[in-house]
Every structure is written in C-alpha cells, then in structure tokens.
Amino acid sequence: MSNGKKILVVDDDRDLVDILTMVLTGKAYQVVQAYGPQEALAAVDREHPDLILLDVMMPEATEGFHVVWNLRGRDDPYSATVPIIMLTAIHRETPLRFYPDARDHTYGAGEYLDVQGFVDKPVEPDALLAEVDRVLAAARGP
Amino acid sequence: MADQPATESPQVLPATEVLVWRISWLVRLRWLAVVGSLLFIEVARRFLPIQVALPQLLAVLALLASYNLGAELLLARLRRAAEERLAHGQAESAEGSVGRLARILLPRTPPGIEYYDARAAQAAVLASVQIVLDLCFLAAMLHFAGGVENPLWVFVIFHVIVASILLSWPATYGVATLGFLLMAAVAFGECFGVLEHHPLNAHWRADGYLDPRLVGAQVFLLGVTLFVGAYLASSIAGRLRRRELDVVVLARHLETKNYHLEEAFDELAAAEHAKSQYMRKVAHELRVPLGTIKTALSVALRVAPESMAQQPRELIQRAERRAGDMAEMVRELLSLSLVRGAEAHPEAVPVDLWAIAQEILDEMGPRAEEAGIDLTTHIPEPLPPISGSPQGMGDLLRNLVGNALRYTPSGGRVELRIQRVGDEILLEVEDTGIGIAAADKDRVFDEFFRSFHARQIVPGGSGLGLTIVKAVVDRHRGHIAVESEEGKGTCMRVWLPTG
Numbered sequence: 001m002s003n004g005k006k007i008l009v010v011d012d013d014r015d016l017v018d019i020l021t022m023v024l025t026g027k028a029y030q031v032v033q034a035y036g037p038q039e040a041l042a043a044v045d046r047e048h049p050d051l052i053l054l055d056v057m058m059p060e061a062t063e064g065f066h067v068v069w070n071l072r073g074r075d076d077p078y079s080a081t082v083p084i085i086m087l088t089a090i091h092r093e094t095p096l097r098f099y100p101d102a103r104d105h106t107y108g109a110g111e112y113l114d115v116q117g118f119v120d121k122p123v124e125p126d127a128l129l130a131e132v133d134r135v136l137a138a139a140r141g142p
Numbered sequence: 143m144a145d146q147p148a149t150e151s152p153q154v155l156p157a158t159e160v161l162v163w164r165i166s167w168l169v170r171l172r173w174l175a176v177v178g179s180l181l182f183i184e185v186a187r188r189f190l191p192i193q194v195a196l197p198q199l200l201a202v203l204a205l206l207a208s209y210n211l212g213a214e215l216l217l218a219r220l221r222r223a224a225e226e227r228l229a230h231g232q233a234e235s236a237e238g239s240v241g242r243l244a245r246i247l248l249p250r251t252p253p254g255i256e257y258y259d260a261r262a263a264q265a266a267v268l269a270s271v272q273i274v275l276d277l278c279f280l281a282a283m284l285h286f287a288g289g290v291e292n293p294l295w296v297f298v299i300f301h302v303i304v305a306s307i308l309l310s311w312p313a314t315y316g317v318a319t320l321g322f323l324l325m326a327a328v329a330f331g332e333c334f335g336v337l338e339h340h341p342l343n344a345h346w347r348a349d350g351y352l353d354p355r356l357v358g359a360q361v362f363l364l365g366v367t368l369f370v371g372a373y374l375a376s377s378i379a380g381r382l383r384r385r386e387l388d389v390v391v392l393a394r395h396l397e398t399k400n401y402h403l404e405e406a407f408d409e410l411a412a413a414e415h416a417k418s419q420y421m422r423k424v425a426h427e428l429r430v431p432l433g434t435i436k437t438a439l440s441v442a443l444r445v446a447p448e449s450m451a452q453q454p455r456e457l458i459q460r461a462e463r464r465a466g467d468m469a470e471m472v473r474e475l476l477s478l479s480l481v482r483g484a485e486a487h488p489e490a491v492p493v494d495l496w497a498i499a500q501e502i503l504d505e506m507g508p509r510a511e512e513a514g515i516d517l518t519t520h521i522p523e524p525l526p527p528i529s530g531s532p533q534g535m536g537d538l539l540r541n542l543v544g545n546a547l548r549y550t551p552s553g554g555r556v557e558l559r560i561q562r563v564g565d566e567i568l569l570e571v572e573d574t575g576i577g578i579a580a581a582d583k584d585r586v587f588d589e590f591f592r593s594f595h596a597r598q599i600v601p602g603g604s605g606l607g608l609t610i611v612k613a614v615v616d617r618h619r620g621h622i623a624v625e626s627e628e629g630k631g632t633c634m635r636v637w638l639p640t641g
Contacts, residue, residue: 016434019441026445122433122469125440 005136006030006047010040010067011055011087016123020053023125024132037063041070048078051136053119053128056088064088065113072114083139085117085131161265164308166217168272172210176203179283195286195340202282209279213272220264243267249310249383269308273301273317281324288342290329290351295364298325299371306375318372322365329357418479425476432472436465471604477537478589478606481613492527493535495560495567502539503558506547514552517543520559526640528567534614541607542571542634548600549632550575565640566620572633578626586624587612595628611636 007029011017014035021031032047034040037057044052056064064086071079117135119128183199186192244263247270277298284292298321305317331337332351339351350356439462446455503519510517528535539558546556554574561568578586582593590605597603611634615622620638 013430013434016437019434019438022445023441121429122436122466125437125444 004028004030005050006032007132008032008034008040008043008047008049008052010034010037010043010052010064012036012057013055016055020123020128023128027129029132037067037070040067044071044079044082049082050139051132052082052084053132054084054086054115056086068113068115081139083117083135084115085119085135086113086115087119087123088121161262161269161308162217162221165265165269165272168269168304168308169210169213169217172206172213172272172276176207176210179203183287192288192342194288194342198286198340199283202279202286206279209275213268216268220261220268223261247309247313249380266309270313273305273308274320277301277317277321277324280321281328284325285328285332285337286340289332289337289339290357290360291342295325295360296367298322298364298368302368302372303375306372306379311372311376311380314372314376315369318368322361322368325364326361329361330354333357414482418482421475421479425472425479429469429472429476432465432469436462436469439465467603471606474604474606474610477533478610478613481534481537481610481617490529491532493530493532494527495525495535495569496521498532498535498539499558499560502536502543505540506543509544510547510556513547513550515547515550516555517547518555518557520557520561522561525560525562525567528618528638528640530618530638531614534617538611538614538636539569539571541611542569542636545607546571546573546575546632546634548603549573549596554631562640563637567638567640569636569638570633572631574631577628577630577632578624579628583624583626587622 007024009017009020009024009031011020012035017033017035021033024031032043032049034043040052040054043049052067054064054067068084068086071082071084074080116138117131119131179199180203183194183196187194187196244266247266248262280297280301284295287294298318301321302314302318306314309317328337329351332339333354341351439458443455443458443462446458499519499521503517506517543556543558550556550573556571556573556575559568559570559572576595576599579593579595582591585591586593586608588605589609591609592603592605612622615636615638618638620636622637623635624632625635626632
C-alpha cells in the first residue's frame with residue numbers, strides 16, 4: 001500500500017497532471033506536481049519524492065530524458081537511485097535502448113535510460129497504479 | 143538537383159569533330175595529290191607520247207605544297223584552340239561574319255539544335271577556301287598540261303564530292319559551278335587565244351582546242367558530269383547527315399527528358415518527406431489531448447459513485463473506448479510515418495528476432511488469454527540476426543500478432559513461427575480467424591483499408607496495421623504474402639534477408 005509515499009508527477013499537459021493526481025491521491029499517495037524539466041528538478045531537490053512519474057515531453061524536445069540524465073549524473077545516492085517511471089510508449093518507438101537494470105556502465109549516458117518502469121500513454125489508471133506499486137516495492141528492496 | 147542540360151553551350155559535338163577530322167583528311171589527300179602528280183608527270187613523260195610545260199607545272203605544285211603546309215598549320219592552331227576551350231569546358235556558339243558565312247556553308251540543322259559551334263564555323267570556312275584554292279590549282283595544272291586535251295578535267299568531280307561531304311548542298315553546287323566556270327574559262331581562253339595553249343600531244347588532234355564547237359561540247363559534258371555528281375553526292379550525304387542529326391536530336395531529347403525526370407523525382411521525394419513530416423506533427427499534436435481525454439474518462443469512471451446511473455456510465459465507457467481507438471490510430475499513423483520517413487532510417491543494426499518475438503508475446507499474452515485464444519510460438523532453432531530496425535521489427539510482429547488475435551474468435555489458435563529458410567528468415571503468423579475474402583487480399587496493405595467483414599466484427603481499428611507491416615518489410619528488402627480462406631483462417635508470411 002501507499003503508506004503516504006510522495007510521488008512527483010511531471011508532465012507539460014496540466015490536465016493530465018491533475019487527472020493523475022486524482023488517481024494517486026485516491027490511493028492515499030502524496031502528490032507533488034511539476035510542468036517542466038526545471039520545475040521537476042527543483043521539486044526533486046525540495047521535496048525528495050519517493051518516486052517520479054516523468055513524461056518524455058515531446059514534441060518540443062525529449063526533455064524528460066535530460067531530467068533522467070541530470071539526476072543520474074549527480075553524486076548523491078538519492079538522485080542516483082530515486083525510482084523513475086516514464087510516461088510514454090517511447091521504448092517501442094525510438095532506437096534508444098532501455099535497460100533499466102543496467103548500471104554496470106556497459107552503456108554510456110544517452111545510450112540507455114536508467115529508469116525503473118514505463119507506463120504507456122494514454123495512461124490507464126489501473127496500469128499506472130500497478131506499475132507504481134511494483135516500482136515502489138522493488139525500491140524498498142526484496 | 144540535377145545539372146541543367148547543356149542546351150546553351152554545347153559540348154564537343156560529333157559534327158564538329160567529324161568536320162575537323164575531314165579537313166585534316168583533306169590536307170593529307172592534298173599531300174597525296176602533290177606526290178601523285180609529281181610521280182604521274184614523271185611516268186607520263188617517260189612512257190606516254192606527251193609533253194607538258196614542266197617548269198610551270200612544277201612551280202604550280204610547289205605553290206600547292208606550300209599552301210598545304212599553311213593549311214596544316216592553320217588546322218593545328220584550330221585544333222589547339224579547340225582543345226583549350228574544351229579543357230575550360232566551354233564551347234562558343236558561332237557568331238560574327240564567320241558564323242554567318244558558316245550558316246550558308248554548313249548543312250542546315252533543325253531549329254533549336256546547335257549542331258555546330260564556333261570551331262565548326264571556322265573549319266567550314268577553312269574547308270571552303272581550301273576547296274576553291276584546290277580548284278584553282280587543278281585548273282592551273284591542267285592549263286599547263288594540255289588544257290582541254292587533258293582528260294583529267296573530270297578530277298573536278300572529286301572536289302564536288304568532297305564539298306558534298308563537308309558542306310551544304312548550295313555550297314556543293316557552288317563548287318560544281320566554280321569548277322565548271324574555271325574549266326570553261328581555261329578551255330575558251332585557249333580556244334580564243336587569250337591564254338597560251340600548252341599542247342599535250344603534238345601528234346594527236348593538235349588543233350582540236352581551237353574549235354569552239356568541240357570545246358563547247360566537252361565543256362558541256364563536263365558541266366553535266368559535275369552537276370549530276372553534285373546532285374547525287376549531296377543527296378546521299380544529306381540523307382546520311384539527317385540520320386546523324388536524328389541521333390543527336392534524340393540524344394538531346396533524352397537528356398532533357400532525363401533531366402525533367404530527375405527533377406520530378408526530387409520534387410516527389412521532397413513532397414513525400416513533407417507529407418511524412420506533416421503527418422508526424424499532426425499525430426503528435428492529436429496524440430497528447432487524445433491521451434488525456436481517454437485517461438480523464440477512465441478516471442471519471444473510477445471516481446464515479448457506485449450509484450451512477452447505468453446509461454451515463456455506458457456512454458462514458460463508450461467514449462473512453464472510442465478515444466482509445468483513436469489514440470491507437472494516431473499511434474499507428476505516427477509509426478507509419480516513422481517507417482516511411484527518409485530521415486527516420488537509422489543505421490541498420492543487427493536485430494535479434496527471437497528477443498523481439500518474446501517481448502511481443504509477453505505483451506500480447508494477456509490479450510490472448512482474455513480473448514480465449516491459444517497463442518503459441520514455434521522457433522525451432524537459433525536464428526541468425528537480420529540487419530535492420532528493432533523498432534520496425536517490433537511494429538511488424540505486434541501488428542501481425544495483434545491482427546491475428548483481433549480477428550480470431552474465442553477458442554481459436556494463433557501461432558507465430560520463425561525459421562531460417564536458405565539465406566532468408568521466414569516469419570509466419572497463422573490464425574484460425576475470420577480470414578480475408580479473395581477480393582480483398584490485394585487491398586489489405588492499402589492505407590486505412592478495412593474489409594467489410596473486419597469492420598463488422600471489430601468496429602475500432604485504423605486499417606494502418608498491415609500498411610505499417612508492408613512498409614517495414616519493404617524497408618528490410620523482404621517480401622510478404624497472404625494466404626487466407628474466409629472462415630478458416632489466415633497465414634501471413636514474411637521473408638527477410640539475413641545478415
């Protein structure tokens with residue numbers, strides 16, 4: 001269950017952020033909202049969320065990727081490990097390879113995305129909640 | 143963009159090449175004439191009972207030789223200049239007085255075709271001057287070797303033939319006329335005592351040259367010979383030249399056509415690119431709000447109180463389903479434009495079909511289970527990698543398996559088989575579904591095509607799935623075949639080259 005875990009929802013579509021917030025607060029998660037990459041990074045520093053739901057933020061740019069690379073490139077253990085779920089079906093549509101578990105430096109930044117899960121858009125509430133549960137459970141450790 | 147065809151500045155034209163070559167041939171022939179004349183004079187003096195004005199003849203031959211030397215030098219200069227011009231990649235068109243003269247001297251060309259360049263014009267003038275001089279030399283030599291008594295007058299016909307090969311038909315008749323006039327002038331000049339007669343043979347018809355009737359008859363017959371010769375030679379040469387020109391015109395025509403074709407092809411490619419870009423932009427723009435609508439509707443259903451009336455609930459469900467169909471269609475449009483877009487051809491990488499097949503099966507497994515369909519795979523041996531796009535192959539398998547599941551009733555079977563056949567990979571997706579009508583088989587790959595039957599059974603669906611499949615197959619230089627029987631099932635077969 002949620003145990004009041006704090007989730008940061010990042011998407012440039014404010015309606016979607018509100019809708020996802022509704023779904024998550026309905027399951028007693030705390031939600032922090034952000035609408036852009038800078039805001040997202042600021043919110044991470046300020047709120048230290050337990051999980052980040054991150055949109056890839058197309059078509060302007062793949063700014064969502066840069067948020068991931070920024071966080072994973074930092075030195076502190078929290079930023080390097082805070083679980084991230086990408087809100088996109090991008091793993092099916094781009095030549096980027098995604099190896100969520102590959103932290104052994106086989107791949108450089110830009111070659112893979114160090115994220116823990118994906119939720120396809122359009123977001124299915126059930127699928128979202130299931131993925132959030134799964135990733136949070138995995139983050140707690142076996 | 144293709145280069146503009148060289149209509150303005152012709153490259154080396156075959157006609158010019160031939161003309162310059164022919165003039166050098168003319169110069170060589172003249173050397174032959176000088177040497178031949180010397181030999182003939184010597185032989186004739188020894189073995190024939192004739193006499194000639196030797197000092198004058200030798201003087202004429204010496205003049206001929208020096209004039210030929212001059213012609214040789216001029217020709218060499220003409221050639222060098224032409225080569226230089228060629229090296230600079232430019233050819234001038236014939237202008238000025240030389241150009242005007244050349245237009246008369248050279249055979250006519252169809253409008254719009256610059257068959258000759260400035261070099262050809264110079265060569266034509268040079269050739270004409272030479273032919274005129276040659277006639278004068280011939281007349282002089284004959285004058286010093288018996289005049290009208292000398293049977294070699296008919297040699298004038300050689301000049302007419304040469305003129306017909308090199309020059310236009312008026313110029314050819316001009317040469318014939320000049321030859322005729324020169325000969326007549328010498329014959330009648332000697333006849334009436336204006337010119338001194340150098341008898342060829344003291345014993346034979348020594349006075350003939352003095353009889354105007356005899357001279358006239360001979361001049362007349364020579365004239366007939368020359369003009370008939372001019373007519374025959376120029377008509378044959380003209381016909382040959384026309385055929386040559388036809389080839390040039392045809393080549394030009396083809397060149398222009400080819401240029402336009404290339405241009406049209408470029409435009410087509412640009413249009414296709416623009417279309418694909420536009421499609422992607424539109425798809426992106428539609429996708430975000432559609433996704434949000436669909437999610438909003440599903441959330442609305444979740445948060446709605448249990449007490450919500452059945453009718454509005456059903457309406458929201460229906461709206462959510464249709465929004466989902468539409469989002470799926472937009473997604474397919476996007477992947478189609480990605481497969482087709484020229485810029486979306488990332489470098490081919492080795493693709494592990496087995497891994498992709500597993501991924502797709504994991505994805506499709508729950509759907510098959512839900513629909514009560516037995517989804518199985520058969521990959522009997524390790525597969526060699528194919529070269530291409532993993533996303534493309536994912537799209538291909540997802541669409542083929544997805545289609546099979548969609549159109550197979552509960553209790554049916556869908557099997558994915560991948561095997562190596564020779565140096566190809568054969569990928570088959572076989573189902574026990576509704577099948578495709580024979581009449582529709584050719585159309586299933588068309589954009590947005592959905593058979594009547596398919597629409598009846600599954601209302602949603604974009605009709606883009608197989609279009610995407612075909613685009614992916616084409617991009618991997620493979621081929622696809624449909625085997626289907628209505629009511630029995632369908633087997634889609636895709637062959638992909640390995641390596």
